[in-house]
Amino acid sequence: MVIAIILLMGSSIIAEAYTLGSRTLMFGKVGEDVKELQIKLNQWGYSVGAPDGIYGKGTEKAIIQFQKDQGLVIDGIAGRNTINKLKAEKYIKYSVKPGDTLVKIANKFNTTVWKIKVNNNLNTDVIYVGERLNIPQSGPNTTSAYAIQSKSNYRLHITEEEMDWLTRAVYSEARGEPYKGQVAVAAVILNRVLHPRFPNTIKGVIFEPWAFTAVHDGQFWLEPKGTARQAVVDALKGWDPTGGATFYYNPAKVTSYWIYTRPVITRIGRHYFAT
Template identity: 35%
Template structure:
């Protein structure tokens, strides 16, 4: 009889624990569904769309869940840079490409503390950092500089740290300068910092995930020096490490200068 009472007590305890768990609410999940989004669409799907586009630097408006013309043009810019086509309509392929490009972003419900801007919707990943906009990367970076947003500067710092940590400081500045040089040539490269960095196969650190490492103060300083006009690469738009480069294509580029382990090249 005592065993029966103990068994019933254990079952009762488990049920109580389940009740407490469900009362606390389910864990947050992404709001992106399979719904096709276009001008006039509204709701959490659009809220997430705007936040993800803002995470990449394409959308700068208010995250309000209303698919207006600002959202439309941001979608077109993203599609053009990542997919080679621009419709302004968020279909399944666009959604998949956007999710793949914003792995460091996490959904926060509309109205949550700090969710009124794209930077607030950026959440830590890979041990407390994200590819664009982690709080640590934003520290000591101005809100704007050289026409770039703090999110742009932070994303550049992630790349500099991931691609050139351990290199001479001059080489770190040169990596940042390459991004800026590409930005000056929209006929050959995407016309936003995020578009340049997340362009397929553009940077090794994006492919292997090292872009998610938290940049240090030196990487941020290198970015700011490049933004302020220092270009040790002398106008380069490419660079590579000859010890690890496997593509014959990169060796065909005219070499400009070697700094540390990197050779900097022109188009």
């Protein structure tokens, strides 16, 4: 009897085929509309992983961040205003032309490389002439290729060149780390720029002698891939998983034992973050 009831309840959950916007969504909700919500969040760049139709902590966290960025009421609940904002962005089809890169296309359509990759299931930055891409349409861009998101809530205002340096630093220093660890490395660089003990420019911090192993051994000049750039954007928006750290190290690769004198705040992946 108990088994029959559980099966019946499970069947009723599966049978509820809501469409996104037909009800308010919050933690614990399950359904196709939740899955559509998760797809929209991924398209906007708020990664929730593979959509599973379950409104869990990851989806709630993404909604909260989306609400913060969009100036909406921050409650972690996907109500009418939040859903309408998520559904507002439209997409166009674009055929890749000779000389195109994802950065150039993002610049042209005032969007981000991250969004283009999410909307087209791209795992690399490689694109081909004639390939048809779904492009989030926000209107033409008349500024820098990296001035594609509002910088009013950035910790620092940066140039295209500085964005490239930050992305390279994150990729070369933390490409094997979890996403949170990549954001953490970007945050440390920003923390240094804002700290009186260090150079007050991104270039000065990154290229300070012996500051970063990847700069010293040349890995810094590897072509960034994956989520490095999005990690930089999240750090610029204020996410600091380190709690204000200005140093980090991997104990397996330490060359100067002085680093062990620094008070450790937290550990993320293989890196320890300290002040």
